[in-house]
Amino acid sequence: MPELSNALLETLLEQVRPLTARGAVASYIPALAEVPAHALGIAIVTSDGQLFQAGDAQTRFSVQSISKVLSLSVALTRYSDDEIWQRVGKEPSGQPFNSLVQLELEHGKPRNPFINAGALVVCDMLETRLTAPRQRMLEFIRQLSGTADINYDRHVARSEYEHSARNAAIAWLMKSFGNFHNDVSKVMQTYFHYCALSMNCVELARSFVYLANQGKAVDGTTILTPRQARQINALMITSGMYDGAGEFAWRVGMPAKSGVGGGIIAVIPNKMSIAVWSPGLDAIGNSLAGTAVLELLSEQLGSSVL
């Protein structure tokens, strides 16, 4: 296995760079379409704290659905397992991330916490038990990343709120089944702010080390139990890439979570956390070049979980 180095990561980025021209930047949230389409970055933080990076690893972008892992993690510290899993499932959806069809058929219980419906239920739970859920998330991510100036991109959050018909439909449908307890627009605002967290690859890779390190953050603090960290990794393998989870597992073989901002966070348990960013998306909404970099990396390292 080759040694990890910044030079190795540079080489991988150069190999996939042509793909940055092929993906489509998300435009259904207008503010997301304003990003530089050809950006490409990667950062790795190993479980013993080494950092490797290449390309646009220090440019912040909208983490979008990567935040669904963070909100679930906070929920796991405030709710018992039973309370969470009676309201949201653990199965892959096989459907687009913002689909309504399955939700109607399954009586308002989302398949998993990593599709929009599931994350909205998790935000609804946080709204019930936290006095200031937005502030709590900022404190959480600042602690995980060791970076005090991480913030929400209010322009992106507002843009999402102005184009929220589908998420609102999802939330109201769940409310009609009794699986949504708080005010819909209040919870959506929290959800959109979480999606609008603005972070770079280095900050993301550092933050998600807790999933590679059995629940312990970079600074050694316990965030989750080893069992909870393993369970989140399991959910990421089966549902982190939406209806592309099977293809992604086949190509890359790592637990991962994508966002329509073009970021992907991936984990090799007990070894490292990896953040990649390239805004061009495939038809499912996963970063095209980002997936390709992770595929090359897993081949190069000969190391994945599968």
Ligand SMILES: NC(=O)CC[C@H](N)C(=O)O
């Ligand atoms: N896949 C994503 O990143 C989707 C998140 C986005 N904020 C939405 O709700 O549609």
